[in-house]
Amino acid sequence: MNMSPEQLIDSNIKLVSLPAIVAQVNQMVNDPTVSAADIAMAIGQDTALTARLLKIVNSPFYRFPSKIETLSMAITVLGTRQLRDLVITAVIIKRFQSNIDPAFDLETFWCHSVTAAIASRAIALKLMLANSERFFVTGLLHDIGKMVMYLTLPNESVRLLKALENPDCDIEHIEQEIFGFRHDDVGIALMSAWHFPESLIAPVRSYITLQGPPQDLKDAAVLHLANNIANNMQTPISRDDDTVLNPAALEILGLSPEDVETIYEETYRNLDALLDVFYYDIAA
Numbered sequence: 001m002n003m004s005p006e007q008l009i010d011s012n013i014k015l016v017s018l019p020a021i022v023a024q025v026n027q028m029v030n031d032p033t034v035s036a037a038d039i040a041m042a043i044g045q046d047t048a049l050t051a052r053l054l055k056i057v058n059s060p061f062y063r064f065p066s067k068i069e070t071l072s073m074a075i076t077v078l079g080t081r082q083l084r085d086l087v088i089t090a091v092i093i094k095r096f097q098s099n100i101d102p103a104f105d106l107e108t109f110w111c112h113s114v115t116a117a118i119a120s121r122a123i124a125l126k127l128m129l130a131n132s133e134r135f136f137v138t139g140l141l142h143d144i145g146k147m148v149m150y151l152t153l154p155n156e157s158v159r160l161l162k163a164l165e166n167p168d169c170d171i172e173h174i175e176q177e178i179f180g181f182r183h184d185d186v187g188i189a190l191m192s193a194w195h196f197p198e199s200l201i202a203p204v205r206s207y208i209t210l211q212g213p214p215q216d217l218k219d220a221a222v223l224h225l226a227n228n229i230a231n232n233m234q235t236p237i238s239r240d241d242d243t244v245l246n247p248a249a250l251e252i253l254g255l256s257p258e259d260v261e262t263i264y265e266e267t268y269r270n271l272d273a274l275l276d277v278f279y280y281d282i283a284a
Contacts, residue, residue: 005145005181005189012152016190021046022091026195029084039080040071043087052090052282053083059277060270078133085133088196089117089140093282096147103161104150110279113140115233118274119226119267126263127253129222131199138203138219139226145186149179172208184208210248221252229264233271 009016024042028034044050050071057068057078068074075083093110120139124132150157156178163174175182184204191201199219206212206220207227228245250260 003180005185006192008148008152008186009189009193012148013193015151016148016193018095018194019091021049022088023195025084025087029080036075036080037072039083040075043071043083049087049090052094053086055281056086056090056277060273061277081131082133085131085137088137089278090282092141092144093279096144103158104147109143109147111275112230113143114275114278115230115267115271116140116142116223116226117278118270119229119263120222122263122266123222123225123253123255126255126259127222129218134197134199135219135222135226138200138223139230141187141191141200142204142207142223142227143183143187144190145183145188148186148190149175149183153179210246210252217252221249224249225253225255225260225263229260229267232264233268 003011021043025039028039028042043053053071053074054068057074058064064077068077071083078086097106117136117139120135121132124135129135149160159178160174163169163178164171172182184207187204188201191204202212202216203219203223206216207223210217210220210224212220224246228249250256255263
């Protein structure tokens with residue numbers, strides 16, 4: 001196929017576009033002259049989104065001691081960037097709920113993605129990394145390129161599904177052979193078209209190989225480990241994801257196998273309740 005990931009996104013921009021509120025909130029968060037009240041007012045124009053955000057903030061995910069009643073209060077306790085990241089989460093899951101080929105198992109896709117997001121945040125919190133919510137977003141979006149490929153290139157995607165019936169096949173190799181690029185390449189192109197910050201994009205660029213600029217490797221290792229945890233969870237996992245845990249990820253993060261088991265157990269313990277909030281409620 002003689003097309004780059006960027007060309008694929010550009011030629012299908014309407015199909016993969018996000019509601020204007022995402023770009024608006026992202027722009028406002030990056031503008032030092034905009035106040036938290038301004039951001040709350042902008043989001044508040046969308047009553048359905050506001051209700052979803054407040055439900056998420058009041059979920060077991062955060063365990064706040066008292067109920068968060070308003071967006072202004074949510075921004076006060078979370079910060080503007082963290083709330084921006086929750087807007088991205090809620091909007092994207094809601095946006096990509098239709099027009100998917102029946103062969104693409106949407107529930108499996110989002111269950112895997114949300115599980116990886118929960119694990120990413122758990123790892124970041126354990127390591128006390130700054131802005132743990134961005135790791136949730138990165139975990140959620142690490143496979144978004146797969147969905148775009150199924151949406152825009154259905155014939156090639158059917159070929160991919162047939163190839164994946166062989167358990168010994170390597171998805172990255174097969175994708176490169178069929179499409180001329182991999183799903184992570186498409187995800188990076190999409191997130192760039194959405195004008196997402198580099199802090200969200202860089203881990204997706206490096207999490208499979210754990211190769212790249214030294215400053216990006218820790219975030220990439222978080223995503224690599226989270227993806228592996230999600231693939232071993234007793235929830236539906238992506239049948240086209242066979243990434244094996246690279247021991248280098250644990251070395252980069254300074255985590256022991258016992259630490260990983262603790263993170264795994266925490267993710268599993270919270271999974272059902274958080275899937276309800278982050279997928280099933282939003283998808284309804």
